Amino acid sequence: xxDLPASKVDLKSILSTPSxxxxxxxxxxxxxxxxxxxxxxxxxxxxxxxxxxxxxWMGLTAIKPDEQLLDLDKYNxxxxxxxxFKHIHKLLFxxxxxxxxxxxxxxxxxxxxxxxxxxxxxxYAIVRLRYKGANVVGGLIFxxxxxxxxxxxxxxxxxxxxxxxxxxxLALILTYPTILIxxxxxxxxxxxxxxxxxxxxxxxxxxxxxxxxxxKIVLPLAVPGLISxxxxxxxxxxxxxxxxxxxxxxxxNKTVPVAIVNEFVDGDIYRWGSLMAGALCGSLPLVILYxxxxxxxxxAMTGAVKE
Amino acid sequence: MADxxxxxxxxxxxxxxxxxxxxxxxxxxxxxxxxxLPALAFLIFFLAYxxxxxxxxxxxxxxxxxxxxxxxxxxxEWLWDDAIFWLSVFNTLLYTFIASAVKFAVGLYLALLLNxxxxxxxxxxxAVLIPFIVPTVLSALAFWWIFDSQFSIxxxxxxxxxxxxxxxNFLGDTTWARICVIFANIWRGVPFVAIxxxxxxxxxxxxxxxxxxxxxxxxxxxxxYITYPLLTPIIAVVMTFSVLFTFTDFQLIWAMxxxxxxxxxxxxxxxxxxxxxxxxxxxxxxxxxxxxxxxLLAAIMVSWFxxxxxxxxxxxxxx
Numbered sequence: 001x002x003d004l005p006a007s008k009v010d011l012k013s014i015l016s017t018p019s020x021x022x023x024x025x026x027x028x029x030x031x032x033x034x035x036x037x038x039x040x041x042x043x044x045x046x047x048x049x050x051x052x053x054x055x056x057w058m059g060l061t062a063i064k065p066d067e068q069l070l071d072l073d074k075y076n077x078x079x080x081x082x083x084x085f086k087h088i089h090k091l092l093f094x095x096x097x098x099x100x101x102x103x104x105x106x107x108x109x110x111x112x113x114x115x116x117x118x119x120x121x122x123x124y125a126i127v128r129l130r131y132k133g134a135n136v137v138g139g140l141i142f143x144x145x146x147x148x149x150x151x152x153x154x155x156x157x158x159x160x161x162x163x164x165x166x167x168x169x170l171a172l173i174l175t176y177p178t179i180l181i182x183x184x185x186x187x188x189x190x191x192x193x194x195x196x197x198x199x200x201x202x203x204x205x206x207x208x209x210x211x212x213x214x215x216k217i218v219l220p221l222a223v224p225g226l227i228s229x230x231x232x233x234x235x236x237x238x239x240x241x242x243x244x245x246x247x248x249x250x251x252x253n254k255t256v257p258v259a260i261v262n263e264f265v266d267g268d269i270y271r272w273g274s275l276m277a278g279a280l281c282g283s284l285p286l287v288i289l290y291x292x293x294x295x296x297x298x299x300a301m302t303g304a305v306k307e
Numbered sequence: 308m309a310d311x312x313x314x315x316x317x318x319x320x321x322x323x324x325x326x327x328x329x330x331x332x333x334x335x336x337x338x339x340x341x342x343x344l345p346a347l348a349f350l351i352f353f354l355a356y357x358x359x360x361x362x363x364x365x366x367x368x369x370x371x372x373x374x375x376x377x378x379x380x381x382x383x384e385w386l387w388d389d390a391i392f393w394l395s396v397f398n399t400l401l402y403t404f405i406a407s408a409v410k411f412a413v414g415l416y417l418a419l420l421l422n423x424x425x426x427x428x429x430x431x432x433x434a435v436l437i438p439f440i441v442p443t444v445l446s447a448l449a450f451w452w453i454f455d456s457q458f459s460i461x462x463x464x465x466x467x468x469x470x471x472x473x474x475x476n477f478l479g480d481t482t483w484a485r486i487c488v489i490f491a492n493i494w495r496g497v498p499f500v501a502i503x504x505x506x507x508x509x510x511x512x513x514x515x516x517x518x519x520x521x522x523x524x525x526x527x528x529x530x531x532y533i534t535y536p537l538l539t540p541i542i543a544v545v546m547t548f549s550v551l552f553t554f555t556d557f558q559l560i561w562a563m564x565x566x567x568x569x570x571x572x573x574x575x576x577x578x579x580x581x582x583x584x585x586x587x588x589x590x591x592x593x594x595x596x597x598x599x600x601x602x603l604l605a606a607i608m609v610s611w612f613x614x615x616x617x618x619x620x621x622x623x624x625x626x
Contacts (some may be wrong), residue, residue: 037379040425041520043416043420044420044425044431047413047417047420047497048435049436051435051437051438051494051497052492054379054448054453055437055441055448057449057452057453057460058445058452071456074586077460077463078460079474091548095328096625109393115349117345118345121344121345122343122345122346124342125342126343127523130339131335131338131339134334134337134339144354144355146551146603146606148551148555148602148603149557150556150557150575150576150579151358151555151576151597151603152354152357152361152594153580153596153597154361154364154579154584154592154596155357155358155593156581157368157583157584157589158360158364159356159357159360165382173347174353175353177349178349178350178353181350182350185346205467206525227395227402235440238442239442239444241444241558241561242557246310246584256445257440257444258444260346260444260445261444261562272452272455275446275452276448276452279445279446282445283440283441283442283445285442286442287437287440287441290436290437291433293377294436297436297440301499301502301503302502302506303438304505
């Protein structure tokens with residue numbers, strides 16, 4: 001379907017380092033400074049502020065004392081001079097929150113590892129073994145990527161129930177790969193195609209088996225692709241909601257997104273502080289991971305679309 | 308000299324017949340099958356089978372805890388007369404259409420802005436993607452708080468600017484609720500569109516713009532006749548994904564409004580969850596989610612033709 005190596009995107013340039021010789025926009029000197037302020041800096045800052053404001057608000061609410069949260073007249077709502085860790089403390093020590101974090105992590109790592117193993121094998125077979133019908137299978141896997149969880153959760157709930165997996169993290173570990181495998185297979189297929197075929201031919205002549213080639217030659221060369229696939233899958237797992245909402249029932253078993261929506265939303269008018277603290281603590285691990293692997297993340301995202 | 312290469316070599320030992328076991332281990336097709344097995348097992352048991360099962364369930368009267376019987380198209384006939392179902396279809400189409408159109412416009416604009424040369428470019432690009440990283444439900448909760456009926460920061464700001472006198476009941480009023488969820492969806496989707504389109508923009512040759520400048524092209528003309536045509540293939544793919552995921556959205560709505568007020572924000576996905584899991588009518592819920600399939604097929608067709616066109620543009624053969 002898409003054997004084309006595409007016009008290869010220079011992924012580095014997406015998040016360019018300052019030292020890079022940037023000759024892609026060599027004509028900006030044609031624009032005057034005031035014009036650039038109006039056409040570039042003002043719209044850009046408006047968009048970026050809107051994109052980031054909810055996080056500022058989330059963080060601010062999480063550390064504001066309760067009385068300041070609800071009294072908008074006496075205190076300036078955009079800032080607080082006496083931050084409190086009460087909400088975060090309550091979250092971490094007086095609720096199941098650590099449990100939920102652990103569940104989310106456990107499910108995400110489990111599902112991601114399973115998916116990556118399955119995808120590496122599948123992608124290698126499609127790209128390099130070229131068995132009969134490899135292209136058709138590749139196309140079908142791409143189609144599987146387009147099947148959304150929203151139309152699968154009802155039948156999957158009955159399947160999960162039949163297998164006795166209901167209310168167990170295993171239900172999620174086994175169902176999440178259906179979302180992750182199509183994506184990571186396509187991503188890894190792209191990476192494997194860039195590894196020179198000659199290396200494998202050499203290894204074959206030296207008597208290596210296909211399995212040895214995969215483990216000793218292809219995988220070490222595909223490490224950037226593996227990292228991209230891993231962190232992207234991990235993020236998708238962390239973000240997944242509808243399966244976790246449907247398949248898990250008891251409070252300690254839930255994952256962070258489901259637990260926050262179901263357990264923290266009560267009639268309490270002072271719930272906002274802990275709610276936002278929960279949202280903040282649930283987002284931070286991913287943001288930190290992202291901060292370390294921005295480039296891999298972007299290449300995963302664009303790679304899946306470009307292939 | 309040539310004789311040396313041609314001299315036949317005698318095999319010292321008789322070549323062993325390939326046993327069935329050897330075939331299984333070394334034959335290309337069998338090896339391919341073994342390698343594909345884990346992925347296929349997952350996709351067949353947890354994707355293809357449930358997909359078929361879902362369609363079957365939609366023709367039965369299954370409930371939670373009770374095995375259903377085949378009842379033909381009764382579920383669909385029931386839905387045909389159900390005003391709430393049609394409202395959810397309308398909402399879904401409205402939501403998908405407006406959100407995708409704005410996501411595309413703003414995403415493309417943001418990509419063009421980020422493609423300019425400026426200080427802190429890398430940092431800005433990294434920051435822009437954060438809404439996409441943070442789990443949707445958690446950012447939806449932040450929006451829920453921002454759109455709170457009494458303590459909304461937006462109402463507060465507008466009041467202090469003297470633009471309104473009363474708090475806006477963001478999630479309690481049908482029109483406002485729709486605007487709010489669509490806004491949150493756009494907010495969440497713009498980074499994806501922008502960053503992927505940016506990747507496409509960076510493959511455009513700068514010399515094309517230089518040539519156009521020499522020919523006296525305006526900035527709009529450069530966009531219209533250089534950037535846009537070169538970007539169409541990737542736009543097709545990105546927008547297909549965007550439409551697909553907007554159409555089947557569930558978590559944003561569930562976290563912000565749960566379909567309310569008076570079903571004004573119920574999408575097909577949330578309605579099917581409500582009917583199937585909360586009310587226990589699995590058959591009916593399955594019928595609602597199966598009704599989404601034709602739309603998904605339409606989106607996949609768009610993606611397919613987008614890819615075909617891309618191949619043609621790059622002058623490669625169709626295989």
